[in-house]
Amino acid sequence: MKYRDLNPSTRTIMTPGPVEAEPRVLRAMATPILGQFDPEFTYIMNETMEMIRDLFQTQNHWAFPIDGTSRAGLEAVLGSMIEPGDSVFIPIYGRFGHLLTEIAVRYGAEVYNIETDWGTVFDPQDVIREIDRVRPKIVAMVHGETSTGCMQPLKAIGRACRERDILFVVDAVATVGGVEVKADEWMIDAVIGGTQKCLSVPSGMAPITFNSRVEKLLLQRKKIEQGLVEHGAKRVEQTRMIRSNYFDLSQLMDYWGPAQLNHHTEATSMLYALREGLRIVLEEGLSQRFERHQLNATALVKGIQAMGLTLYGNPACKLPVVTCISVPEGIDGESVRSMLLNDFDIEIASSFGPLKGKIWRIGTMGYSCRKKNVLHVLGALEAVLLRHGAEIEVGKAVQAALDVY
Structure with missing residues (x-):
């Protein structure tokens, strides 16, 4: 057959949408x-x-x-x-x-x-x-x-x-x-x-x-x-x-x-x-669902900060389901995203307009908003940043997230 069976890769999708169904x-x-x-x-x-x-x-x-x-x-x-x-x-x-x-x-x-x-x-x-x-x-x-x-x-x-x-x-x-x-x-x-x-x-x-x-x-x-x-x-x-x-x-x-x-x-x-x-x-309950999204976002943020990375934007108006991270000086943000996708099957996003290439955006939305996914993306991001020569705090991100949980 000229065309192969449809068999998309199984990804951990941590973008601001679409997310895992x-x-x-x-x-x-x-x-x-x-x-x-x-x-x-x-x-x-x-x-x-x-x-x-x-x-x-x-x-x-x-x-x-x-x-x-x-x-x-x-x-x-x-x-x-x-x-x-x-x-x-x-x-x-x-x-x-x-x-x-x-x-x-x-x-x-x-x-x-x-x-x-x-x-x-x-x-x-x-x-x-x-x-x-x-x-x-x-x-x-x-x-x-x-x-x-x-x-x-x-x-x-x-x-x-x-x-x-x-x-x-x-x-x-x-x-x-x-x-x-x-x-x-x-x-x-x-x-x-x-x-x-x-x-x-x-x-x-x-x-x-x-x-x-x-x-x-x-x-x-x-x-x-x-x-x-x-x-x-x-x-x-x-x-x-x-x-x-x-x-x-x-x-x-x-x-x-x-x-x-x-x-x-x-x-x-x-x-x-x-x-x-x-x-x-509705089965989960709206209030319980909102609490789950906030919990996982908090764990992600604490892990990012413990790694020594800088959050983008005013924390007073942070959107609970999207976390934005400034790309460290001297690091190729697209190369990091590519390695996360190709080596860890994790997708995170860049941004648009004046922020393109300057920040990463990690979504914690719906079914993707799970403890397993948060810990996975933190561990993988640390590993990829080390391979890119970034100066980060090693071994602290996942531990900080676990402290939240």
């Missing part, structure tokens, strides 16, 4: 296919919606996955909410704030940004002052920036947006399932998650939820597009030109709601995977 999730993906309008499949869809509500800690009626990667979820939410000329405010503290900006611009928004140094986050009061200056229709923010390993406090910003009748959209792709995300308590109007990070489900779906404020906006826009209200032909045509069909939340509401109107063919096996991943999260 839960074995139970992979088994769920191998179960028989059902038709998308089979009553059994409808029951699975409804169960999944209920579990997504629990995941985001919300009472929202609308909670369902977008078929596609996390970026598909971001585009579905922003693209469905934004009309050409809308004012959208996006504070940027890493790569994914720039992504939110690009998506908003593509849908015709007038975008306002403020930026802070990578490795830090915003004082919420600074964001609120800028909200009062800009008076946008939508504020969109990243909760956990995997590019810098930082996490933005959101509660005060959400409250300020609600008091000013501004819609608050949050990218929680990197945090949901590993860190507290309270959609209702933090007054988030729409929030987007991802499967391939703390949920330990293969990339391919993006769970989202949005409240009645967003629903009202979507239904108003739908009426305009259907010509049911007088709104000026030119504006209706503009909206139609920019809005996506596949990512149209108003159509997806008809698909996931009681009407079950055909919109697309559901990704059956991916829905099985998401359902099982959510079931595992």
Whole structure:
């Protein structure tokens, strides 16, 4: 045969995503296919919606996955909410704030940004002052920036947006399932998650939820597009030109709601995977899961510090599920990553933009967030750094992590 059997290497994946998939999730993906309008499949869809509500800690009626990667979820939410000329405010503290900006611009928004140094986050009061200056229709923010390993406090910003009748959209792709995300308590109007990070489900779906404020906006826009209200032909045509069909939340509401109107063919096996991943999260318990992620992150950090390496970023805003490490002076960071992969079957990540080649990023997410993995990566990193001639404290990293455990 020209093509060999598919037999990927077994890796210890310690990146900020994708991470190792839960074995139970992979088994769920191998179960028989059902038709998308089979009553059994409808029951699975409804169960999944209920579990997504629990995941985001919300009472929202609308909670369902977008078929596609996390970026598909971001585009579905922003693209469905934004009309050409809308004012959208996006504070940027890493790569994914720039992504939110690009998506908003593509849908015709007038975008306002403020930026802070990578490795830090915003004082919420600074964001609120800028909200009062800009008076946008939508504020969109990243909760956990995997590019810098930082996490933005959101509660005060959400409250300020609600008091000013501004819609608050949050990218929680990197945090949901590993860190507290309270959609209702933090007054988030729409929030987007991802499967391939703390949920330990293969990339391919993006769970989202949005409240009645967003629903009202979507239904108003739908009426305009259907010509049911007088709104000026030119504006209706503009909206139609920019809005996506596949990512149209108003159509997806008809698909996931009681009407079950055909919109697309559901990704059956991916829905099985998401359902099982959510079931595992809720079976463990959210608070216990968050504690596990924090414990393993703490053990990793103590080991890194005991080795004599320097953490990157402000520790006060550290993202619990991603640890960033400054590459030591004179060490080829990519050579270290390559040796970890080729000799130890461990994958860690570099970063983007101004941080490319300057830091390593180690994820402790979902199924990858295990004591065995933390000890393995610390021992291997020490060995690889010694082979590269780095001046480190030998034999202390794993012991420091064991002290935490």
